[in-house]
Amino acid sequence: MTIDNRLPATPFAGTVTVPRPCSVPPLTGMSARMSLFETLSRISSPVSSVGRADARRRFTELAKEWHEATDHLSSPSQIAMHPAYQRIIGMGPSAVPFILEDLRRSGGQWYWALHAITDASPVPPGVRHTSREVEEMWLRWGREHGYSEEHGYIDWMVRSVGVGASS
Amino acid sequence: MLAWARLLKFPNLSAANYTITSPENPDYNCAAWAAGDDQAWWWPSPDVPECYWPTSRRDGSLDAITEGFGALGYSACESPELESDYEKVAIFANDDGPTHVARQLSTGRWTSKLGKLEDIDHSTLADIESDLYGRPVLFMRRPLEEQEEANT
Secondary structure (H helix, E strand, C coil): CCCCCCCCCCCCCCCCCCCCCCCCCCCCHHHHHHHHHHHHHHHHHHHHHHHHHHHHHHHHHHHHHHHHHHCCCCCHHHHHCCHHHHHHHHCHHHHHHHHHHHHHHHCCCCHHHHHHHHCCCCCCCCCCCCHHHHHHHHHHHHHHCCCCCCCHHHHHHHHHCCHHHHC | CCCHHHHHHCCCCCCCCEEEEECCCCCCCHHHHHHCCCCCCECCCCCCCCCECCCCCCCCCHHHHHHHHHHCCCEEECCCCCCCCEEEEEEEEECCEEEEEEEECCCCCEEEECCCCCEEEECCHHHHCECCCEEEEEEEEEEHHHHHHHCC
16 A cells, blocks of 8 residues: 655645455444544654644744734734735644644734634624633634644544544 | 834834833733723724624724724814823724724823734824834824723
């Protein structure tokens, strides 16, 4: 079997395939899910560590450029139009763990990017929330959707091949 | 003193015309600070419910900013000159739309929160005119008693 070690440029467009053993009865339920998860973890581990390091390096460079250029601005649309911010959005779900980490560490208007990438809206509109409350709602959403710093990348890969949905 | 890279964004600032009054804080921005809130990010942003705005119009326009401060008791006025019975705000805009709100202090000087960066106290509105903030395009005022009621 040949595995394409290149990461997809955009999420859900990858070519990673998980081999299905034909000589053993198919597993079901949680057993199947764990088995496939472990298989995928082993297969993708080298890919993940390399790809993740690249993604982190790229994110760090872009975020630094964006912070320097826009931290004195107030309008979220003007902040989000910066080219570095747009390129971070272009990184797709692989950027989300880093965005949440930067949000927790430095704050800032990451919400446009989070909406664009995830299509999620964990913050109820029309109500005044403090920035700390907003931040915590997104961090909680990240934890609940597997975007924690430790597991975000592997979770993205699991979802990109539809393991949870098909087993 | 502001970092030199930041000073480059505000070429009219000099050691003689501003002081930093609080450190960087990403929890609030200029519009919140002008409205007396140091816990939330205020902007009439249509696609970002994380931002608070006191009125329903959220199209990012100057009119939306005007309506928001109108809800706080402000109305448009002619000039930024100090009037002892009023508190004033100045709204800045550039070609991209509204960019900044500054609030006048009882001394006649102005206080500005620079995005998620520092608050500064500056002598005049011209001190922060720049390509990025543009220039003040609208002045609003409210009687000081309304300010006291709004803050209670």
